[in-house]
Amino acid sequence: MTDAEQDTAHDAEYDIAYDTTELVLPSDLHDKSAFRHVALARRRLTTPEERETAGERLATVAMGSGLFDGLTTVAAYVSMGTEVSTLPLLRALLSRHVRVLVPRLGSGRDLGWGVLERMDELADAGERRPREPEGEVLPAETIAQAELTITAAVLVNRDGWRLGRGGGWYDRMLALRRPGTDVTAVVWPWEFVDHELPRERHDMPVDGVLTPDGFTRVAQSDRARLR
Numbered sequence: 001m002t003d004a005e006q007d008t009a010h011d012a013e014y015d016i017a018y019d020t021t022e023l024v025l026p027s028d029l030h031d032k033s034a035f036r037h038v039a040l041a042r043r044r045l046t047t048p049e050e051r052e053t054a055g056e057r058l059a060t061v062a063m064g065s066g067l068f069d070g071l072t073t074v075a076a077y078v079s080m081g082t083e084v085s086t087l088p089l090l091r092a093l094l095s096r097h098v099r100v101l102v103p104r105l106g107s108g109r110d111l112g113w114g115v116l117e118r119m120d121e122l123a124d125a126g127e128r129r130p131r132e133p134e135g136e137v138l139p140a141e142t143i144a145q146a147e148l149t150i151t152a153a154v155l156v157n158r159d160g161w162r163l164g165r166g167g168g169w170y171d172r173m174l175a176l177r178r179p180g181t182d183v184t185a186v187v188w189p190w191e192f193v194d195h196e197l198p199r200e201r202h203d204m205p206v207d208g209v210l211t212p213d214g215f216t217r218v219a220q221s222d223r224a225r226l227r
Contacts, residue, residue: 022190022193023038023039023042023155023190023191023193023195024038025038025155025193025195026038029196029197029198030198031198032163032166032198033166035154035155035163035197035198036154036163036165036166039154039155039163039191040082040154042188042190042191043081043082043083043188044082046082046188051079051082051083051084051085052085052087052088054084054085054188054212055079055084055085055086055087055088055089055212056085056088057212057213058084058085058086058088058089058186058210058211058212059088059089059091059092061210061212061213061214061215062089062092062210062215063092065210065214065215067148067184067208067210067215068093068096068098068148071098071147071148072098072099072147073098073099073100073101073145073146073147074093074098074099074100074101074146074147074148074149074150075101075102075113075143075146075148075149075150075177076089076090076093076100076101076102076149076150077102077103077130077150077151077152078090078102078103078116078122078130078131078132079130079152080128080129080130080131083152083186084186084187084188084211084212086150086186087119089150090102090116090119091119094116094117094118094119099115100115100116101113101114101115101116101138101142101143101145101146102114102116102130102132102133103130103132103169103173104132104133104137104138105125105129105130105132105169111139111140111169111172111173111176112137112138112139112140112142113137113138113139113140113142113143114132114133114134114135114136114137114138115133115135115136115138116133117133117135121133121134121135140172140173140176141176143173143174143176143177143178144176144177144178145178146177146178146181147178147181148181148182148183148184149174149177149181149182149183149184150183150184150185150186150210151164151170151174151183151184151185151186151206152164152165152170152185152186153185153186153187153191153206154187154191155187155191155193155195155197156185156187156191156192156193156197156206156209157192157193157194157195157196157197158192158193158194158218158219159205159218159219160205160206160207160209160218160219161196161197161199161203161205162185162197162203162204162205162206163197163198163199168202170204171202171203171204172202174204175204182207182208183204183205183206183207183208184206184207184208184209184210184215185206185208185209185210186210186211187209187210187211188211188212189211189212189213191211192209192211192216205218206218
């Protein structure tokens, strides 16, 4: 079987049928909310079945990429709403006996982490909040124990600039990670764009982008040039 035939068979296995038409993004780089509006409107067209299927493929391509090889602690997140499901990825990490840290949001702008030991311990944390594991809430600085951080995003461009949902939770958290530790953002394939994205001084770039279609390491030299 050729590489192309293998790719086709892989797509058929997961029944990937989403429309990957490029987003028409705003030109005003001062209006983050306009960018989010476009991206989130497109996400709302996905079905729960597509999100779960995309999550299964995300886990498969992530494990096949070597991204987690040799790691003992990973900071990740529990998906919610119209995000690509990260539940299959979390299961795969646990099956490799990786220590998995996930956000414990607390009240207001509090930062914290919990250790995910079993998928069935995830509990509802309230409206518009991801599920969380029970047990001890670890301080924000615990992210420094992670050898890789997997972060949510709404859009990411080819230079590694990430647009989140707003509020700056991840940007503040990523600033506490161990120096030199890579950050990988998870998005839908059409959210990995060539378009310049709005950014502010506090925005933290990423080192890689993971979609259900594959893993891409962004060019450090390009990002440094644009700072």
